[in-house]
Amino acid sequence: MNLAEAIINKNVAKHPIKSAIGFKKKEGWKELSWKKFGEMIFKTANALKNAGIEENDKVAIYSDNSSEWMIFDLAAISIGAVTVPIYSTNNAEQAEYIINDSQSKIILVGDQAQYDACLEVLHKEESTLQTIIVSKKAVWIKKEFNSFYLEDFIAKASSKLEFCKKEYEDVATLIYTSGTTGTPKGVMLTHGNFIKAFDAHFEFFKFKNFEEELSLAFLPLSHVFERCWSLLCLYGGARVYFLEDPKNIAKALEEVKPTMMCAVPRFFQKVYAGVLEKANEGSSLKKKIFNWALETGKQTGELRQHENPVPFGLKLKESVAEMLVFNKIKEKMGGRLWFLPCGGASLSPEVTRFFESVGIHVTVGYGLTETTATLTLFPLTNFEHATSGKPLPGVEIRIGENDEIQAKGNGIMKGYYNKPEETQKVFTEDGWFKTGDAGKIDDAGNLIITDRIKDLMKTSNGKYIAPQQIENLLTNNNYISQIVLIAEGRQFVSALIVPNFEFLGDYIKKNNIPFTNWEELVKKEEIIHLYKDKINELQHDLSDYEKVKKFTLMPAEFDINTGEITPTLKVKRNVVLKKYADIIEKMY
Structure with a gap:
């Protein structure tokens, strides 16, 4: 079945006047009903057909999150075309590579820089790009070069559509891996990958009244995690608002009041560290109340986690x-x-326990672009902190050579687009997908990620360091925003540390520390001593060989635009190590 058909027809027929999606217009949030949402998709689909898009043609999207993003995506899939998302933060060169590699014919863009980049590609003889569609009227376009505003592009198109018939194994999208290493590869995900994965999630969680849920999409839709989650929500009839x-996430949360939302570990770490920091700044009475409440929440959380009844007295305490x-x-x-749902990297158990104590279920999961996001995740009950949960129905997990996690199942990609050799490399002879991550399975069947196989570091003393766990431990503190550990072939562990400049700014105001810029501040002795104390306190329970012995404070955050981090905020370790090699050498 066609993925778009599976989402649209069922929900338009079931509740045509119920809201499907929400989006910000000026200062207020607006909604589209399922009927109107379906009509917009059909008009866009017919406009694409009128522009010459045929089955299996590639249609790209290079834009920030928006209702137009999702409408364009489902419109392309409706007519059997293949959607190619491009991160809005990708530069012109990266976007051009994806457009050319995928042989995209039409592209939707969101802002002026994206339009200008695509116009350059359009002018090149070797490019397959024929038409640029622009979602915002604020963007200045050159209409003589096959450029149209979306509103004008769909204006005369019919709002009736017959879906292109698709088999489960037919490709629905090419998602290019942002890749912490190497050239991006187009991951071919099929209609069946999505539909079977969605069905597996609903079987796994057995949600009640899912149609009443409201999700806020704030991670990039161009990433497999948010795209799959938002499509799953729509598949199940829930509302999705696009940020x-x-x-603007903090403001949007208070305005939209979502019930569900997928996020990356950094989001949870920031909330956790912020709450603890505020509690520590309070009076001794407020601290006592906070710690008592947290202990109470921990007790009730653990009982509910294992489906045990909560005694009446404890329930009373919980309500207080x-x-x-x-x-x-x-x-x-x-x-x-x-x-x-939380994915993208590992999350410390103290953070998941904190949220569970407060009454918010963080369902930690594990997966890749190549596996249609989820392989394993926490169930609603009977999960174990410090794991990545249990496999979804229809997913098999095994541990191969070098403790590598290998998988089979509904979500496994068809392969890398036009790269048969690369595809072959990531599959075993007996057909299991090789994730490149190291892990183990506990007695209860939970998956535990130990680290990226490529990221495991061996010191010159022969000790193995798993950097992610240590980096997580240190970034759970509010004074540290980003960190990169260095240990491979070295006699001890060192680190590049990006301070949380917001909290550091508060600290220097309170302590009247004069400075002219961040570059000067991070070199001041009192600031270096502050971070030494914080790090020593945080890594108290680590083995001596795992502890950071030296560090350098960085004057600015690692940046998406310079290629130092991925759009989901994962550090590209190889890029950072190469770029700051001189600074690293000085620590040794």
């Missing part, structure tokens, strides 16, 4: 903790969030 600028502490934390996140 264009993720920097809720009133005095937890409601205030939850209100900052809109007040209604209860279910938060």
